[in-house]
Amino acid sequence: MLEEYSPDTPAEHAHRRFEFPNGIPREYYSFTDREGYRNEKSRTVEQLVPVEAWIAAATEEEKLATGHALLCPITYEPKNRARK
Numbered sequence: 001m002l003e004e005y006s007p008d009t010p011a012e013h014a015h016r017r018f019e020f021p022n023g024i025p026r027e028y029y030s031f032t033d034r035e036g037y038r039n040e041k042s043r044t045v046e047q048l049v050p051v052e053a054w055i056a057a058a059t060e061e062e063k064l065a066t067g068h069a070l071l072c073p074i075t076y077e078p079k080n081r082a083r084k
Contacts (some may be wrong), residue, residue, distance in 0.1 A: 014054035016047040016072060030071045047072055 018028065024038045024045070031045045032038070049057075049072045057072040064070075 011051050013048050014051050016049065016054065016069070018045045018069065020044070027068050049073070 018031065020028070020043045021041065023041060024032065024043055028045070029038060031047075037043050037045075053073050057070045061068070061070050
């Protein structure tokens with residue numbers, strides 16, 4: 001999925017990439033359900049998520065001030081958006 005970048009067109013998705021050179025730490029186990037990945041060296045976990053979901057997760061991460069990332073939902077419905 002490649003699209004030409006235009007500063008006039010806002011991004012719809014954010015790409016999050018986490019590199020774990022020594023295996024996935026316990027705090028990040030929720031990022032994958034593949035048990036084998038958790039102990040492999042040089043494991044990378046990537047997420048393509050809606051920008052609004054990324055902003056919400058980043059806001060919560062900042063509030064927690066732990067230095068750890070939170071699992072960002074792949075689907076996201078803003079709290080202030082009315083359901084159909």
